[in-house]
Amino acid sequence: MDIKHLLAVDLGATSGRTTIATFDGEKITMRELTRFANPMVPLAGQTHWNIVELYNQIINALKLAHSQGVELTSIGIDTWGCDVAYFGKVGNLLSLPFCYRGSHTEGAMDEFFKRMPAKQLYERSGIQFMPFNTIFQLDAINRKGLIDLEQVDKILFIPDALNYMLSGRATTEYTVATTGQIVQCATQQLDQKVLATAGIKAEQFGEFIPSGTVIGLLTEQLQQYTGLKQTKVIAVAGHDTASAVAAVPVGSEAAYLSCGTWSLMGIKSDKAIINERSFEENFTNEGGIDGTIRFLKNICGLWLFERCRAEFTDAPTDVAELVALASTVSEEFTTLINPDDPSFANPQSMIEAIDQYAERTGQQKPTTAAQYCNCIFRSLAARYKEVFTLLEEFAGRELEYLYVIGGGAQNAMLMQLTADALQRNVIVGVAESTTLGNILMQLRALGAIEREDMQRIIEGATNTKIYKPKTK
Secondary structure (H helix, E strand, C coil), rough: CCCEEEEEEECCCEEEEEEEEEEECEEEEEEEEEEEEEEEEECCCEEEEHHHHHHHHHHHHHHHHHHCCCCCCCCEEEEEECCCCCCCCCCCCEEEEECCCCCCCCCCHHHHHHCCCHHHHHHHHHHCCCCCCHHHHHHHHHCCCCCCCCHCCEEEEEHHHHHHHHHHCCEEHHHHCCCCCCCCCCCCEEEEHHCCCCCCCCHHHHEEEEEEEEEEEEHHHHHHHHHHHHHHHEEEEEHHHHHHHHCCCCCCEEEEECCCEEEEEEEEEECCCCCCCHHHHHCEECCHHHHCCCEEEECCCCHHHHHHHCCCCCCCCCHHHHHHHHHCCCCCCCCCCCCCHHHHHHCCCHHHHHHHHHHHHCCCCCEEEEEEHHHHHHHHHHHHHHHHHHHHHHHCCCCCEEEEEHHHCCCCCHHHHHHHHHCEEEEECCCCHHHHHHHHHHHHHHCCCHHHHHHHHHHHHHHCCCEECCCC
């Protein structure tokens, strides 16, 4: 039996982890290998990511796997979207990548729209407008002289950059590239006109490739350093949500929700949905595996909760304990916020931001950790209801249920509130969906499975839980 061992690297905006998966030809078993922090780094007046440390953590995981007697067949990396790294002609890193939550994006959209109108950009890309979309970052960084573009040979999204550092081959994977608003939806290729508006050449990106492409082997230097001689570097669905959705076993009958730091709610589609209504509501058409489209809406998710949790001084820090406390709040406390209000993007204090929002809207301010958490969970459920209703409008049909993945799916209070708000069943799938999607695309690239095998494997790896709505 040809048993394969694979390493999945999942990097989020606060932490990262590596997972070893073993495939025996029928089933996948997974075990976490390492976990580490991924903090934002303040440097020279800007906010960055320490990609060198992330690279070092990946190398350490490769070495650890080898020391445990695991000969890895391949490695695949998925990360958040939009951010990029800059490399020189000899492969040297020119700067730590700018973080999407940094101040360099302030006013970036309005500046870009002076040269290309918003509607034209949306019609070309189908991507929602967020100030940190890659195109706006590139334009701002170029205009402000934060990077000397004359020195830049390659501009690579974070998973592509790490694959380049591991393999020596520069590529640009489709799903993560679409998050940057630099891919023309009609052609599913880099949009040279959009890039040129920001003073960027398409040639400065790596070779444009689909998900599930074998990039090459670890460099000879890394083979010697890790002891791994034949480990393939594979471009999986590089955007973490694309990897997660690859492990969602639903078709057109339902919506899905990836619930984490960000909440992303959408439907699977064979083609982009680009019209006046989707433009007005700022929906996005991000790339999925096999050239499909993830028609979805970004919602500011449990970022609100995590930021508040870090500020609480008189409450437990354990998530489960805080959720339990939130569920004890009286129904008389009804304060709601709009999770997508700009004031919650990256405030100095999330607690103060919620207080100020409540004051502006004439509502009662929360006074305890339980009330802050209760407010956040109910507000997220209410926002999910709004987006779910819009998805039904765009789909032209009633959606039967909501399938939820990601760490937030373990929050029973939030899931029940969501079921009640939608008046639909909420089905919770595997929490490690991103990892599973990553592994599935590695197996496909290796020829170990076909596209039609994915549904069977997903169902075999998932123990679902159903939250039924309480009758109003």
